[in-house]
Structure formats: structure tokens, C-alpha cells
Amino acid sequence: MSDFDIAIIGGGLNGASVARDAAGRGLRVILIEQNDLGCGAAASSSHLMHGNFADLEQGAALRVRRALTERAVGLRSAPHLVRPARFVLPVHESERPPAMLKAGLYVYDTLAPDGALSRSETLDMTVHEMGHPLKRAFGVAFEYSDCMVDENRLVVLTARDAADRGATIRTGARCARADRSDVWKLAVIDRGNREIVTSRALVSAVGAWSSRVADTVLHLPAVQASLTRVSQIVVKRLYDHNNVYALQNDDKRMIYAIPYERDFTLIGSAEQKYSGDPDTVSVAAEDVIYLCKAANRYFRERIEPADVVHAMAGPNVQVDGPMETRWRRDGYLNLSRKFGEAPLLTMFGGTTTTARRRAEVAMTRLSPFFETKSAWTADAVLPGGDFSYSQFDAEAERAWRRWPFLGGRHAQRLIAAYGTRIEVILGDAKVMSDLGPKFGEDLTGAEVQYLMKHEWARFPEDILWRRSKLGLTMPAKDREALSAYMAQTTAEAA
Numbered sequence: 001m002s003d004f005d006i007a008i009i010g011g012g013l014n015g016a017s018v019a020r021d022a023a024g025r026g027l028r029v030i031l032i033e034q035n036d037l038g039c040g041a042a043a044s045s046s047h048l049m050h051g052n053f054a055d056l057e058q059g060a061a062l063r064v065r066r067a068l069t070e071r072a073v074g075l076r077s078a079p080h081l082v083r084p085a086r087f088v089l090p091v092h093e094s095e096r097p098p099a100m101l102k103a104g105l106y107v108y109d110t111l112a113p114d115g116a117l118s119r120s121e122t123l124d125m126t127v128h129e130m131g132h133p134l135k136r137a138f139g140v141a142f143e144y145s146d147c148m149v150d151e152n153r154l155v156v157l158t159a160r161d162a163a164d165r166g167a168t169i170r171t172g173a174r175c176a177r178a179d180r181s182d183v184w185k186l187a188v189i190d191r192g193n194r195e196i197v198t199s200r201a202l203v204s205a206v207g208a209w210s211s212r213v214a215d216t217v218l219h220l221p222a223v224q225a226s227l228t229r230v231s232q233i234v235v236k237r238l239y240d241h242n243n244v245y246a247l248q249n250d251d252k253r254m255i256y257a258i259p260y261e262r263d264f265t266l267i268g269s270a271e272q273k274y275s276g277d278p279d280t281v282s283v284a285a286e287d288v289i290y291l292c293k294a295a296n297r298y299f300r301e302r303i304e305p306a307d308v309v310h311a312m313a314g315p316n317v318q319v320d321g322p323m324e325t326r327w328r329r330d331g332y333l334n335l336s337r338k339f340g341e342a343p344l345l346t347m348f349g350g351t352t353t354t355a356r357r358r359a360e361v362a363m364t365r366l367s368p369f370f371e372t373k374s375a376w377t378a379d380a381v382l383p384g385g386d387f388s389y390s391q392f393d394a395e396a397e398r399a400w401r402r403w404p405f406l407g408g409r410h411a412q413r414l415i416a417a418y419g420t421r422i423e424v425i426l427g428d429a430k431v432m433s434d435l436g437p438k439f440g441e442d443l444t445g446a447e448v449q450y451l452m453k454h455e456w457a458r459f460p461e462d463i464l465w466r467r468s469k470l471g472l473t474m475p476a477k478d479r480e481a482l483s484a485y486m487a488q489t490t491a492e493a494a
């Protein structure tokens with residue numbers, strides 16, 4: 001008898017989504033992540049949960065339709081994490097003609113199944129407030145609906161839901177070797193200790209690490225795939241409203257300027273071929289210059305590399321093959337089955353938006369090996385997401401009334417991160433000091449304790465950059481205090 005039905009290597013969005021789906025079908029699941037959850041692609045995500053309007057140009061209408069369907073699922077299942085926004089697409093005289101954009105957006109609106117988000121419209125930028133931050137030349141823009149998501153929190157809450165349904169989530173645990181017979185026997189190195197875990201099936205969801213894992217862990221030929229480095233930059237807020245600008249760049253790529261953590265604007269993304277180690281991918285100066293230049297084509301306020309307050313780069317992976325098939329495919333999914341040998345499912349790539357569905361397809365492929373319940377995630381909510389997305393502001397106000405010492409901004413941040421699970425963090429607190437020490441503007445000991453106990457945070461970076469983005473504003477002395485507090489909490493728990 002094996003320890004688990006399914007072992008998953010890789011705690012990115014793909015791995016966490018399979019863990020959740022499988023655990024909810026009643027299977028015994030273990031997820032093994034060598035570092036922190038969402039430390040790969042998600043940590044540098046562009047924050048878009050969208051149909052990707054630009055895909056229509058490639059004739060990928062079906063793919064856009066699927067993504068828009070998943071956007072609606074995301075809004076329903078994670079109303080705290082997924083925020084609808086209006087996207088402003090200025091017409092640039094050197095880029096796509098207005099009639100083409102208008103027709104494309106008409107198709108985009110029509111492909112969206114929900115009907116809940118407003119349809120696209122034309123803006124006269126000479127008078128509309130959306131035109132104010134832009135240079136004078138932009139007389140017309142189109143405005144359409146899409147969504148933003150904090151992908152790191154999506155990964156963590158997906159893993160949380162998997163754990164609530166019985167999955168074992170192991171972070172800081174590297175799968176060093178996987179031997180295949182009628183079961184999988186995995187050698188896992190956790191904080192220097194080696195242990196053997198057995199499972200009836202294995203899912204390799206290691207993103208940009210796929211070739212390395214195939215070579216050194218699975219000892220199988222790697223799927224032909226290429227790596228890219230995807231970079232984003234963060235600057236002080238470039239404009240005062242909460243809409244996104246979709247900017248057509250001179251290389252035909254779409255660059256997005258996105259409101260980020262209240263006081264900042266995220267500009268992304270730059271994508272370059274990458275042949276290095278996925279562990280050490282970092283932002284290149286050329287990517288920063290590229291993104292500044294793309295923004296400077298549109299915004300009145302010029303930005304220079306010196307204005308960049310934070311930059312991040314993540315490794316992406318895409319299966320090789322003719323361009324046309326790549327555009328139509330949403331990630332790579334392959335099931336290897338051999339008589340007398342335990343199955344192996346390999347998955348990587350694809351978008352944030354469609355990860356839930358990809359996991360569902362993966363589990364449907366694996367289901368003949370198990371007696372499982374049927375697909376369930378399309379109608380389920382993620383932890384803390386039991387309210388309607390249109391009630392987000394009302395939820396934040398309710399929290400502020402219940403815990404008046406929080407202040408509006410703090411209540412909004414907590415609802416956006418935890419939804420109704422805010423209750424578990426704040427409980428019966430009456431005054432701020434009931435929540436323990438304070439780090440930076442509004443991170444409290446109670447929140448840190450919650451993150452360590454329920455969301456697998458082990459180090460300050462896990463909290464400051466992945467469970468939140470408070471690293472953007474946390475002063476150095478508060479980081480040190482947080483580090484000491486977490487070390488003390490770990491020691492007390494040992």
C-alpha cells in the first residue's frame with residue numbers, strides 16, 4: 001500500500017491546482033515544493049486574469065473563449081483576489097487601426113460568457129479623465145473589461161483549500177529522485193533529512209524546472225521546451241484612478257500599466273529567451289529600459305530606470321513546436337502510462353487564468369487509475385471567498401465597522417488577501433495592540449502568526465513578497481524585527 005494516491009512535485013499554480021482538485025475528489029495527495037509556494041512564475045506574475053485580447057489576432061478565438069469562461073469562474077470563486085477593472089486601450093497612429101481594435105473588442109465582448117462585466121466602449125480622450133495621464137496625441141481610446149489577480153495569493157489559497165480537503169503540503173522539501181515501478185518511490189530532502197514517499201501516481205508540475213527534473217529526478221527524456229525570462233517593473237503611482245492601461249508597443253506586444261498595491265504602478269511585461277538556470281533568473285537592464293520606453297510612448301510623466309522602485313523576473317516555459325499550435329495550446333499536459341508501471345502526468349506552462357481548468361483536465365486524465373468523485377472545482381469557492389465580487393467594498397466596510405481600529409486602507413488590504421477568513425486573524429480584538437507587535441504600516445503579529453500557521457510562511461520574504469507585497473514599503477528596521485519575531489515563533493513551536 002502506497003503512502004499517497006497522487007504525489008505532485010512543484011508548488012506553483014499548476015501543482016497547487018491539481019492538489020486541490022485531487023484532494024476534493026477524495027484522493028490522498030501530497031504536494032512537494034522545494035522552496036516556497038508560488039516562488040516560481042507566480043512571484044513575477046503580471047497580475048492579469050484575462051482572455052488575452054491580443055490572442056484574437058492569432059485566430060485563437062476558442063482559447064480566448066475558454067480563458068474568458070475561466071475569468072468568470074475566478075470572479076465567482078475568489079472575489080477577494082480577483083478584481084474586475086476597466087482596461088483603457090489608446091489608439092496609437094503607428095499601431096493597429098481603430099476599426100480593427102473596435103472589431104476585435106466586439107468579438108472579445110461576445111466571447112465572454114458571463115455578461116456580468118460591462119462591454120467595451122469608445123472614449124474621447126481629449127475630454128475623458130482617462131486621457132489626463134497620457135500625452136496629448138491620444139485622441140481616442142477603447143475601454144473594455146478584464147480582471148486582475150494576485151497570483152501568489154491564488155497559489156497559497158488554492159493550496160490552503162487542498163489542505164483543508166486533506167492534502168499534505170510540504171514546502172522547503174525537494175524531490176531529489178523518483179523511481180518508477182508499480183508505484184512511485186520518491187526521495188524527498190527536507191531541511192537536510194532524506195525520506196522516502198510512495199504514491200500510486202506522480203504529477204510533475206515544475207514549470208521552468210521541467211527539463212532539469214526530467215533529467216536528474218525522473219531520468220526520462222525531457223519534453224522539447226524553451227525558457228523565457230518575463231520581467232516587470234514597479235514605479236510610484238503614475239495616475240490616480242484604478243483602471244489598467246493596455247499599451248500597444250512598437251513590437252506589436254501589449255504592455256500593461258496596472259495599479260499596484262495602492263501607491264504604485266506595475267508595468268509589464270518584457271519577455272526574452274533565456275537559457276540560464278531557472279533558480280537564478282533576474283531582471284536584465286535591457287528589460288527595464290524596454291519597459292520604461294514602452295510606458296514613455298504614452299504617459300506624460302516620463303519614467304527612467306532610476307525611478308524603478310522594484311523589479312521582478314520569473315522563468316516561463318513553453319513547449320516547442322510550430323507557432324500556430326503553440327498559440328492555440330494552453331500549456332503542456334501529457335500522461336505517460338505503461339503496463340505494470342505507475343502513471344506520470346507532466347504539466348507546465350499555460351496561463352494563470354486557466355489553471356483551474358488545466359488541473360481539472362489533468363485529473364480527468366488520471367481518474368481511470370482511481371475511484372474518484374467527479375469534477376467539482378468550477379462551482380466551489382476558495383477559502384474566504386464566500387461572498388459576491390460586487391460586494392467587495394461592502395465586505396471591507398463591514399470589517400472596518402466590526403474592527404474600527406483598523407482604518408479603511410487596512411480593512412481593504414485584509415479583505416483583499418483573506419476575504420471572510422479575516423475573522424480567524426482578528427477574532428475578538430478590540431484595539432490594535434490586541435494584535436501583537438506591528439511591522440511597517442499595518443502588518444501585525446496576529447497576521448504573521450496566521451500566515452505561519454495556516455499559509456506555510458517560514459521566512460520574512462514569504463510574507464513580504466509572496467503572501468503580500470508589503471516588502472515594497474516595509475522599512476529595514478521593521479524587516480529585521482519581523483525576522484526576529486518569526487524566528488522566535490518558530491523556536492517556540494519546535
Ligand SMILES: Cc1cc2nc3c(=O)[nH]c(=O)nc-3n(C[C@H](O)[C@H](O)[C@H](O)COP(=O)(O)OP(=O)(O)OC[C@H]3O[C@@H](n4cnc5c(N)ncnc54)[C@H](O)[C@@H]3O)c2cc1C
Nearest residue numbers: 010012013014034040041046047048175207230314351352
Ligand atoms: C513572470 C510571469 C508572469 C506571468 N503573468 C501572467 C499573467 O499575468 N496572467 C496569466 O494568465 N498568466 C501569466 N503567467 C503564466 C502563469 O503565471 C504560469 O504559467 C502559472 O503560474 C503556472 O506556473 P507553474 O505552476 O507551471 O510553474 P511555477 O510557478 O514556476 O512552479 C514550479 C515550481 O516547481 C518547484 N520545483 C522545481 N523543481 C522541484 C523539485 N525537484 N522538487 C520540488 N519542487 C520543485 C519550483 O520551486 C517552483 O515553485 C506568467 C508567467 C510568468 C513566468
